[in-house]
Amino acid sequence: MENKAITKIGVLTSGGDAPGMNAAIRAVVRAGFYYNLEMYGIYRGYEGMIQNEIKKLESKNIAHILERGGTFLKSARSAEFRTEEGRQKAYDNLKKHGIDALVVIGGDGSLTGAHLFFKEFGIPAIGIPGTIDNDLAGTDHTIGFDTACNTAIEAIDKIRDTATSHDRLFFVEVMGRDAGFIAINAGIGSAAAATLIPEKKMPIERLVERLKARTKAMKTSNIVIVAEGGKSGGAAEIAEKIKKQLPYYDIKVTILGHLQRGGAPSSYDRVLASKLGVSAVEGLLHGKHDVMAGIINNKIVFTPISKAILGDKEVDEDDFRIAKILST
Numbered sequence: 001m002e003n004k005a006i007t008k009i010g011v012l013t014s015g016g017d018a019p020g021m022n023a024a025i026r027a028v029v030r031a032g033f034y035y036n037l038e039m040y041g042i043y044r045g046y047e048g049m050i051q052n053e054i055k056k057l058e059s060k061n062i063a064h065i066l067e068r069g070g071t072f073l074k075s076a077r078s079a080e081f082r083t084e085e086g087r088q089k090a091y092d093n094l095k096k097h098g099i100d101a102l103v104v105i106g107g108d109g110s111l112t113g114a115h116l117f118f119k120e121f122g123i124p125a126i127g128i129p130g131t132i133d134n135d136l137a138g139t140d141h142t143i144g145f146d147t148a149c150n151t152a153i154e155a156i157d158k159i160r161d162t163a164t165s166h167d168r169l170f171f172v173e174v175m176g177r178d179a180g181f182i183a184i185n186a187g188i189g190s191a192a193a194a195t196l197i198p199e200k201k202m203p204i205e206r207l208v209e210r211l212k213a214r215t216k217a218m219k220t221s222n223i224v225i226v227a228e229g230g231k232s233g234g235a236a237e238i239a240e241k242i243k244k245q246l247p248y249y250d251i252k253v254t255i256l257g258h259l260q261r262g263g264a265p266s267s268y269d270r271v272l273a274s275k276l277g278v279s280a281v282e283g284l285l286h287g288k289h290d291v292m293a294g295i296i297n298n299k300i301v302f303t304p305i306s307k308a309i310l311g312d313k314e315v316d317e318d319d320f321r322i323a324k325i326l327s328t
């Protein structure tokens with residue numbers, strides 16, 4: 001680990017973009033200026049670090065970005081950063097600019113990269129959880145998750161209108177490659193008939209029984225939420241299976257897709273991003289490194305990145321039970 005005082009911090013966003021990333025960048029840069037540091041924007045995540053797309057930031061660069069979706073620094077998935085040669089190039093570019101610490105805003109993959117980079121080159125790095133997937137331990141919520149849930153629920157409300165008018169069964173696919181957090185929240189928040197998540201297998205037979213019971217109970221519209229990484233397949237695949245068993249249903253499939261990643265961040269995400277941005281800079285100045293800033297029970301906490309990325313954060317059993325009770 002480099003022991004000299006930090007004077008220049010680089011900030012980047014990586015992986016899938018998430019609403020609130022701009023608010024996090026703004027907070028990091030504002031905090032840096034407050035503590036008289038030079039702040040550098042690294043564009044297009046690790047790819048831009050490798051390609052030397054690095055610019056010194058001024059106050060005007062971060063004006064009016066708090067409320068905007070996406071990330072003005074842009075984001076990327078960098079295959080080259082997964083190689084030793086790529087990471088060496090990235091480190092050489094940081095040194096050219098005299099950058100002596102990093103704030104990485106991204107998901108589990110991005111923080112895995114930051115952890116490796118710290119281990120190899122000793123450059124102090126702090127992670128900020130920025131992903132709609134909510135799949136990082138060490139924080140109750142990741143930046144972007146709340147907005148993505150709001151967007152999904154708003155879209156499902158609209159689907160509900162047409163589903164009810166036509167007595168249809170809809171399978172709605174939400175994002176979450178390996179995580180069912182958006183799905184379970186959207187399921188509870190939109191009165192879904194069932195929610196299928198990657199963490200729990202729901203046999204098709206059980207879903208058939210659930211739908212039959214709802215028909216008996218005179219429910220006229222049915223919305224089944226499917227997380228894209230679901231164990232029984234995506235929404236289209238499950239719809240096909242159900243069609244075979246319940247041919248009397250008029251079935252439609254909607255894949256919400258990338259609209260869940262866009263839009264202005266919710267108030268929750270703005271505040272979360274702002275708190276974590278300032279905390280990350282203060283953490284670096286207090287000598288913290290290789291940790292992720294998060295909020296648990298309304299308190300800022302720093303968790304070793306190696307723990308945050310373990311992939312052991314699970315959908316709460318209570319949430320799953322509540323979703324089930326409310327869908328019968």
Ligand SMILES: Nc1ncnc2c1ncn2[C@@H]1O[C@H](COP(=O)(O)OP(=O)(O)OP(=O)(O)O)[C@@H](O)[C@H]1O
Pocket residue numbers: 014015016017046076077078079080081082083106107108109110111112113114116130131132133
């Ligand atoms: N094992 C690794 N070693 C080095 N770099 C990695 C590693 N895993 C991920 N990265 C870097 O982080 C980038 C982003 O990772 P990934 O695509 O998994 O997204 P993420 O940060 O998890 O965000 P999200 O899941 O929200 O899209 C990768 O493209 C790669 O450059």
Ligand SMILES: O=P(O)(O)OC[C@H]1O[C@](O)(CO)[C@@H](O)[C@@H]1O
Pocket residue numbers: 015016017131132133175176177228261
């Ligand atoms: O935009 P891309 O690269 O297709 O990635 C989609 C993936 O990114 C995420 O939206 C997370 O950012 C996942 O939920 C989804 O599986």
Ligand SMILES: [Mg+2]
Pocket residue numbers: 015107108109131133
């Ligand atoms: Mg991820």
